[in-house]
Amino acid sequence: MEKLGCKKQWHLVFWCLVLVLPLFLIAECSVTERTRWNPASTSEQLRSFPPVKLHGRHDTHVVLDNGLVKLTLGNPGGMLTSIEYNGMDNILEHRNKETDRGYWDVIWSEPGEHGHGNILSGLHGTSFQVIGEDDNQIEVSFSRRWNPSDNNSTVPLNSDKRYILKRGCPGFYTYTILERLEGWRDINLPAVRLAFKLQGSRFHYMALSDDRQRTMASPEDRRAGKVLGYKEAVLLPDSVNPAIKGVDDKYQYSCDNKDNRVHGWISSDPQVGFWVITPSYEYRSAGPVKQELTSHTGPTSLAVFISGHYSGKDLNVFFRDGEPWKKVFGPVFVYLNSGSGGDNHQTLWQDAKEQMLVETQSWPYNFPLSKDFPHAHQRGTVSGRLMVRDRYISRELIPARSAYVGLAPPGELGSWQKDTKGYQFWNQTDDEGNFLIRGVRAGNYNLYAWVDGVIGDYKYETDIQITPGSEIRLADLVYHPPRNGPTLWEIGIPDRSAAEFFVPDPDPKLKTRLSRSNSDKFRQYGLWARYTDLYPDQDLVYTIGSSNYKKDWFFAHVNRRANDIYEPTTWQIIFHLGNIEYTGTYTLRIALASANGAHVKVWMNRDPNTTRRLFSTSLVGRDNAIARHGIHGLYWLYSVDIPASYLQSGRNTMFLQQSSPSSPFSGVMYDYLRLEGPPRSS
Numbered sequence: 001m002e003k004l005g006c007k008k009q010w011h012l013v014f015w016c017l018v019l020v021l022p023l024f025l026i027a028e029c030s031v032t033e034r035t036r037w038n039p040a041s042t043s044e045q046l047r048s049f050p051p052v053k054l055h056g057r058h059d060t061h062v063v064l065d066n067g068l069v070k071l072t073l074g075n076p077g078g079m080l081t082s083i084e085y086n087g088m089d090n091i092l093e094h095r096n097k098e099t100d101r102g103y104w105d106v107i108w109s110e111p112g113e114h115g116h117g118n119i120l121s122g123l124h125g126t127s128f129q130v131i132g133e134d135d136n137q138i139e140v141s142f143s144r145r146w147n148p149s150d151n152n153s154t155v156p157l158n159s160d161k162r163y164i165l166k167r168g169c170p171g172f173y174t175y176t177i178l179e180r181l182e183g184w185r186d187i188n189l190p191a192v193r194l195a196f197k198l199q200g201s202r203f204h205y206m207a208l209s210d211d212r213q214r215t216m217a218s219p220e221d222r223r224a225g226k227v228l229g230y231k232e233a234v235l236l237p238d239s240v241n242p243a244i245k246g247v248d249d250k251y252q253y254s255c256d257n258k259d260n261r262v263h264g265w266i267s268s269d270p271q272v273g274f275w276v277i278t279p280s281y282e283y284r285s286a287g288p289v290k291q292e293l294t295s296h297t298g299p300t301s302l303a304v305f306i307s308g309h310y311s312g313k314d315l316n317v318f319f320r321d322g323e324p325w326k327k328v329f330g331p332v333f334v335y336l337n338s339g340s341g342g343d344n345h346q347t348l349w350q351d352a353k354e355q356m357l358v359e360t361q362s363w364p365y366n367f368p369l370s371k372d373f374p375h376a377h378q379r380g381t382v383s384g385r386l387m388v389r390d391r392y393i394s395r396e397l398i399p400a401r402s403a404y405v406g407l408a409p410p411g412e413l414g415s416w417q418k419d420t421k422g423y424q425f426w427n428q429t430d431d432e433g434n435f436l437i438r439g440v441r442a443g444n445y446n447l448y449a450w451v452d453g454v455i456g457d458y459k460y461e462t463d464i465q466i467t468p469g470s471e472i473r474l475a476d477l478v479y480h481p482p483r484n485g486p487t488l489w490e491i492g493i494p495d496r497s498a499a500e501f502f503v504p505d506p507d508p509k510l511k512t513r514l515s516r517s518n519s520d521k522f523r524q525y526g527l528w529a530r531y532t533d534l535y536p537d538q539d540l541v542y543t544i545g546s547s548n549y550k551k552d553w554f555f556a557h558v559n560r561r562a563n564d565i566y567e568p569t570t571w572q573i574i575f576h577l578g579n580i581e582y583t584g585t586y587t588l589r590i591a592l593a594s595a596n597g598a599h600v601k602v603w604m605n606r607d608p609n610t611t612r613r614l615f616s617t618s619l620v621g622r623d624n625a626i627a628r629h630g631i632h633g634l635y636w637l638y639s640v641d642i643p644a645s646y647l648q649s650g651r652n653t654m655f656l657q658q659s660s661p662s663s664p665f666s667g668v669m670y671d672y673l674r675l676e677g678p679p680r681s682s
């Protein structure tokens with residue numbers, strides 16, 4: 001574009017001011033009219049609101065009240081018995097027991113075979129304490145100390161449950177500190193959660209993303225339904241409202257940690273939204289792609305911090321040899337909003353999403369009073385740039401675009417996906433591969449990464465020590481992904497998910513309208529059984545060059561149902577090769593997005609019925625993602641050497657068998673497969 005003369009520019013500036021300035025003023029007005037809660041508000045800005053008050057510190061219940069929200073908590077147990085807001089005297093289900101409305105809990109067990117199985121502990125406080133109290137903020141604590149002389153029926157953990165009510169805030173913050181001292185009894189800790197059971201007669205509409213929102217079944221609808229393949233999945237009776245029809249299963253509303261930022265419920269009368277906002281996943285286990293439950297029929301809203309969902313027992317926390325531990329879970333923000341008249345689902349949802357952004361930008365919070373929760377100035381940052389070196393793709397370094405880069409406890413390549421004890425800090429790179437990770441707690445970490453479109457895991461070789469206020473700028477990092485030779489063929493996209501493959505339509509009787517646009521077909525119930533319908537007697541055959549993985553590669557390698565048993569299935573990949581380099585070694589890469597009680601075996605140009613396999617995984621995986629409608633669980637990568645003598649010029653057939661027939665849910669989801677030729681010199 002031609003450069004404007006000086007005169008013309010001034011002209012432009014003038015009109016800009018005349019035309020655009022009023023728009024800014026109008027925008028400014030509407031923002032001030034509808035004041036949005038901001039946790040960073042100064043006391044000056046909050047002066048127009050009534051001060052926060054605490055009542056009943058010596059009674060059976062403590063009440064925190066800021067004129068907008070009134071919280072009642074059992075004293076000293078620390079269970080939320082009521083949340084009063086906008087004329088609703090209890091958002092929580094008052095018909096439930098006082099300990100079953102709003103609470104933190106853990107599931108624990110004794111290690112070893114003589115253990116007593118899983119035990120639920122509500123972390124009942126034994127001591128109430130006011131941590132901080134002024135006109136602008138009250139923070140209270142309900143704590144419990146374990147005594148090594150306690151009998152074995154109490155969980156060997158100290159717990160300190162905190163609730164914070166701030167002046168002018170339509171909601172509250174809560175976090176919990178769990179601690180074990182050196183030498184305490186060994187346990188497994190499979191779950192740490194925060195749960196809210198909302199008033200069933202009011203909350204019917206649930207939302208967890210722009211698309212994933214709908215009117216939900218009631219517990220009565222569930223009770224009238226038919227339990228399907230496992231107890232969580234129920235086929236609702238035909239009598240329900242047609243919009244609800246189909247299957248109800250809480251796992252259909254799971255979400256990756258990276259996306260699990262705001263979810264909740266809306267009541268139409270009065271119009272009130274209840275939202276669980278998670279401003280950071282630093283305190284959830286296992287990093288950005290660990291899936292957890294969100295909200296589900298109940299009406300229930302959860303914040304899950306530790307669980308074996310989509311991962312299996314590997315993600316229990318195991319304490320052995322009296323290992324000490326301390327971790328802060330939260331703060332989580334419970335946000336309440338209200339509307340007036342009309343169908344306000346979208347208004348309340350949009351508002352909750354905007355509030356989530358405000359909370360995320362305010363992270364790390366500077367107001368929790370526990371010394372175990374470091375504020376922003378006590379944390380550090382790490383920045384750098386990640387590049388990929390793959391000479392079979394490019395001579396140049398390739399910027400790692402939209403890669404996930406994170407700090408997690410020191411460990412092996414990819415160990416973050418199983419880490420449950422520490423904190424993790426992740427962010428994504430920009431188009432040039434630059435990344436910035438803010439708000440990292442002091443400590444010793446490894447830096448890990450993985451790149452969309454590239455197989456494998458990256459780990460930076462030296463430990464990274466974060467001290468309060470440190471700003472570490474790393475030199476350019478270069479990831480050398482697994483690669484021996486040129487790509488001869490590939491199937492799928494290496495992105496730790498099977499979503500790009502063929503996901504069948506559900507059985508019409510089970511079809512459920514799970515979201516507004518019916519996206520995420522993989523969340524439908526019963527898709528594993530469609531394999532038998534589509535391939536009743538012959539298994540999948542995929543021909544490189546003519547098949548299309550979006551249409552011809554079934555998203556999960558599962559068993560075939562034959563009467564009442566499940567049989568192994570053997571898929572074929574047919575491909576043509578030119579001249580074989582008989583002195584070379586070829587490489588097969590198999591990346592799995594999920595594995596559940598699976599045993600994958602590979603043959604190359606040999607009969608799987610009569611010859612020994614060329615490669616076999618062991619019996620792998622317990623992530624249960626097939627049954628739970630996740631399109632991924634834990635990530636696995638196998639590299640298999642294929643001696644040239646197994647291959648031939650012309651047509652080749654590779655057999656892929658999933659040979660563990662135990663159940664409909666045994667199998668794998670492939671993320672990506674690739675055959676590489678022998679290395680090329682230069």
Ligand SMILES: *[C@@H]1O[C@H](CO)[C@@H](O)[C@H](O)[C@H]1NC(C)=O
Pocket residue numbers: 151152153
């Ligand atoms: C263990 O202790 C709890 C609380 O102190 C008590 O209620 C319970 O009866 C005890 N159990 C046994 C087996 O002693």
Ligand SMILES: *[C@@H]1O[C@H](CO)[C@@H](O)[C@H](O)[C@H]1NC(C)=O
Pocket residue numbers: 110152185186
């Ligand atoms: C309590 O647990 C310890 C260690 O797990 C075990 O040695 C002991 O026998 C248990 N005591 C009782 C009374 O069960």
Ligand SMILES: *[C@@H]1O[C@H](CO)[C@@H](O)[C@H](O)[C@H]1NC(C)=O
Pocket residue numbers: 426427428435436437438439
């Ligand atoms: C993530 O990166 C973006 C872009 O550099 C930055 O604005 C944001 O503050 C970062 N967030 C965290 C939590 O580090």
Ligand SMILES: *[C@@H]1O[C@H](CO)[C@@H](O)[C@H](O)[C@H]1NC(C)=O
Pocket residue numbers: 607608609
């Ligand atoms: C292996 O045996 C099964 C069952 O008898 C048969 O259906 C299949 O065609 C055989 N596979 C090959 C490659 O011969």
